[in-house]
Amino acid sequence: MNKTVALVSLAATLAVAAVLWGLPRGPEPLPLPPPPVSTGSGALTMTARLSHPAILPGQNEVFVTVDVTGVEVPGATRSPVNLALVIDRSSSMSGYKLQQARQAARHLVGQLGPDDRLALVHYGSDVQSLPSLATTPANRERMLQYIDGIWDDGGTNIGAGLQTGRARVAEARTPNSINRLILLSDGQPTEGIVETADLTRLVRDIRAEGITVSAIGVGTDFNEDLMQGFAEYGAGAYGFLEDAGQLASLFQRDLRQASTSVARDVRLSFTLPEAVRLEEVLGYRVQQEGRQVTVSLPDFSSGQTERVVARVTVSAGSEGALDVSGVALAYQDLRAGAPARHDTRLQAHVTSRPQEVTARQDKDATVYATRALSAQNLERAAEAMSAGRREEAKGYVMQNQALFRRAGSVASPAAVAADLAEQEEVLRDYEGADDAETVGAAVKRTKTKSLKGFGRLGSTY
Template sequence: MNRTVLFLSLAGGLALTALVLGLPQVTRPRTEPVVEVKTPPPTPPLPVQGTPGSLTMTSRLSHPYVPAGSSEVFATVDLTGAEVPGSKRRPVNLALVIDRSGSMSGYKLAQAKQAARHLVGLLRDEDRLAIVHYGSDVKSLPSAQATPAQRERMLQYVDGIWDDGGTNISAGLSAGRYQLSTAQEGFGVNRLILLSDGQPTEGVTDDEGLTRQVRELRATGITVSAIGVGTDFNEDLMQGFAEYGAGAYGYLEDAGQLAALFQKDLQQASTTVARDVTLTFTLPSGTVLGEVLGYNARQSGNQVMVSLPNFSAGQLERVVVRLSTTGDAVGQTVRVTDLTLNYTDLIRNVGVENGAALSAVVTDRQEEVVARQDKDATVYAVRARSAQNLQKAAEALREGRRDEAKGYIQQNQVMFKEASTVASPAAVASDLAEQQATLDEYESAGSEEEVRSATKKSKVKALRGFGKVGSTY
């Protein structure tokens, strides 16, 4: 490791240590003893749980106690889709959009066709499916109800898919949108599943234009799941499709696992309990947004809005936000942020709005700040911060800066070890094991193929670290 990278890694490690243990901090006299406070401190604010609907919201602060002055804290919000035991799954209107460009020839296309056959076999009479395949051009089997006769027709159509041409993703998206629109009004769930193994080479090829297409799909009520196969596709673009399309993202190095992923996406789509999900942070005077970690957010005045995917039964997604809050007087309860969750409850077919608030107590006792630190919120915050480093590490590895990439992972190890002193070693044992596995993979990645694979795996781990648990396959 060169001296500059080593210095940056050590400096970053020290700063991250301060994040976990010394956040927030007050200055303690070195020679005077700590004065015993006879008056008991206020009761710490408890984690806040929103009113249950088809989504349950649980929120907490990393530091329910803060020193006077300005402090950096993390707010974490968990959203969970309701379980509906014994309920019949919801009929779905699907469009399966398959890349059959030249790079898919052979094993990958054979596995994609086998996965498509498996998906057809899972459909029920009340479901609909359109099959679209694209290369330089696009061809479609029109959307049809999945009756036994139509399922047989679908299987025959899949058998006739061949590899040819470039990668015209935009044409595939457009065709899938049209096919879904023919029956969209009759379904509560309309989903496009996009499969690709390469970069867009024809039609609309720029990321902005393709992302705009996906946004338009979502605006019409269609969700988009994006599945990348192999190591040649643009993972940032496909991840963006899933986020802006309110669906899921999956990465498969081996196309042989496609059938299981198609089945998982069908299960998620057919058990959808909430859609049009938006989480809004309202920042009172004295609170400033640092960042929303891992999500695209929109800020308007003192409101920060985060759009989330559609939720299936039992699905968990987490949002972590870094905030700066200010408290003046000891004993004061400071309102850190208000939360508003808006969504369409598909169990009751109604719009829902839930609210919650997160507050902290100002104290002059640093030991109280440390003792009352929320263990779960601290671990969640460190996972999200480590995910940022993991993204940076993946880019550095891709560009050949291997020592820098390893330095980011080593910073993560420092963070998790320090977090273990707040929570427990067991609470972060799996995180530390995952960081070591990533470090070992970076060390052993020799070929260009292995580097691309390690890069994509790291970015999937980063998504989960940010809290995109249920929407990352």
């Protein structure tokens, strides 16, 4: 392991995170932490909180955490969907993978009703497709016969598959339809559009047309960063499967998300006063214009939750209330058929008493922020493992163990027990990875865990 790199990384991580664990408690009675700020009565609710509602004069590191949740719609009839299933049938999918992909596609057909529409697309070097059809009993039989005729052949022309899926969804869309494309691939793009930037631009264009893109990677050879990017820019979900036999359950889950959609075009914005500087929004791409920072979130289904954690530096002066951030959530409410917006404001209390800072620390926000920080380390660990630097990778995971133990001293050991167990699982995974395939699987599992740690809870399968 590169000791200098590891020590510098450890120092940087602990320096960033040290604010989370406070100072020794004093014996005097102190105010309790304020409750989180919740707002929203439409398709989405927003709950925002500060890791440190009380801060000292001077420079302070504070974490802003925001949970966005889709409204529960118990017993509601699901909305009809307009789907395109795009299946990689290149030579690398031969055998078990393609057999299971066909079986999963058959299962998906069986889950659809006569008000739904489905297009089937499969690609290798070329692309073939069955245009979108209503899934009536007669058409379902036609679809099943088409699925049985999919056989492996050729290279991996992901771009052509996406373009054809896009066209098939567009042909069948209606003003109120839920439009979704599900991409399945086990490999790297080898033909057609192969550059990541060009493929990402294609997915962004598909999304701009109102079509959500989900990406499911099978096996250990696909480019997980590319597929994750597809899901992010496509406002859909990302899934990693080592075993193609799990495809049916993932297709069913994606269908359920699509058919219970409650909000789309979701954007979360932070408006920062002059005394506050944004350091980073952990695990998300952002757009910043002046004092406003905007994060694009996926489409939301009923009950889905996504979390965003931002790290800011607050310059506090004299004692009293201090604005830390305005928080706004804007989206298209699919239940109301109209745009919606929720706004709130987060304030910190500036105090000269260190004991009050510790006493009012938000335990949940501390754990959420620690998970996001640990997700950064998991990304670094995955990159090190992929490059053959196993000991360095394990070092990042051990840093996470230290982070969670410290967070547990604030929240409680029980609050981080599952997190510590997950880090142990990653270490065991790395110890047992002894060839290219098991290393690749370990890397992909780690990156999936990092997405969830950043707060992509409902959009990561």
